[in-house]
Amino acid sequence: MSTSEPVVLAIDAGQTAIKVRVERPATAPVDRLFPGIRTHEPLLPQLADVARAVAAEQHLTVDVVTAGVSGLTRHESDASGLHRMLGLPADVRRVILAHDSVTSFLGALGEGTGAVVAAGTGVVTLGVGRTRVARVDGWGNIMGDAGSGYWIGREALDAVMRAHDGRGERTALTGLVTQQWPDLESAYIELQAAEDRVFIVASLARGVAELAANDAVAAQICLRAARELSVSATSALRRVAEADDVDPPAVCAIGGVFRADVIRERFGELVREAFPTVRLEPSHGSGIDGAAALAHLSPSHALLSYVSTSG
Incomplete structure (x- = not known):
């Protein structure tokens, strides 16, 4: 798989619903919907469960996992922790985790x-x-x-x-x-x-x-x-x-x-x-569009200081 065309599993996690998008080269995106995050339970295991479920369902080898999460705290903003919990094949090169204000921005105005x-x-x-x-x-x-x-x-x-x-x-x-x-x-x-x-x-x-x-x-x-x-x-x-x-x-x-x-x-x-x-x-788009855009964020973009990255 070319590094310029990664398989991206993007998560837009809100309290009402969790939206997941799979982006593969030369293939139309696939969107899935899950119940919202449970705020009284640890967050990262919930994201890992959803990622594993979609990867298994779609028979995916995932390159990049991204997530924009409602109410994400500094303590929970741990992409390395999520990376370890995924339990997916070693092909997952990067995990990117951000507050949903970041993914809302990217969905709405892109890299502007x-x-x-x-x-x-x-x-x-x-x-x-x-x-x-x-x-x-x-x-x-x-x-x-x-x-x-x-x-x-x-x-x-x-x-x-x-x-x-x-x-x-x-x-x-x-x-x-x-x-x-x-x-x-x-x-x-x-x-x-x-x-x-x-x-x-x-x-x-x-x-x-x-x-x-x-x-x-x-x-x-x-x-x-x-x-x-x-x-x-x-x-x-x-x-x-x-x-x-x-x-x-x-x-x-x-x-x-x-x-x-x-x-x-x-x-x-x-x-x-x-x-x-x-x-x-x-x-210009929605929160799930912004979550997917995290995988392609310019390395010089100011928003990089507001995301947690592993890999």
Whole structure:
């Protein structure tokens, strides 16, 4: 097998699903789907299990294994450890492991420069310059994730309880929340006891966006979310900018939060106010595209400092 045309087994590991792609020379890619990573169990053995299962199913001799992983910690970012666990033939020359913000960036903007804001239940922004990389937010719902689906849902719950107490403006969001919790005064007890409370709170974001056209409170929450997301994007761009940059920066907004027109449009306005020459680009691809791109990342690319490599 030519070293310029490796057999790549790429993994995009999220909490909802694990996507796997096999890329072979002169053959159409093969995609497989597995249940999401189990956050209460060690991560690397789960990735190794998936890689072995796909290699056996496809009768593969794999050259490169890559993985972009949601919530990857520094402790878990151990490509050598994953390499040892794979148990595949010695032909596996390289293993590359990265946080999913890296693979989201590569999927969205390729090897270009700029910032990618990925906003779903949580949010993380990655800025990439010619020599610098900056991660902004992605610090979880307790310490960060400003403008995320969870953040929007939490703001809605706060607004509803303020209205209930007479501390805040009446809002149609009350109807949205009482669909799930008819007794508002016991809702906080039910939420605290729910194992999937982060998902439950984030699931309210869609309803908030739908009400924004006719409800001032919902509209303000969406506009504040757009501002938080724009601040993350512009902060990332500033951190990676260099004095001799010539090309205008690119910004790509991905994830379910940006399906809301009110958020996406206001986000674009605010980013342009801060960077008038910015290019707002649609995503070129997905997280699994970015995971596969790790195998071909230029040896001089700034993102190499954000990946763990074995071999």
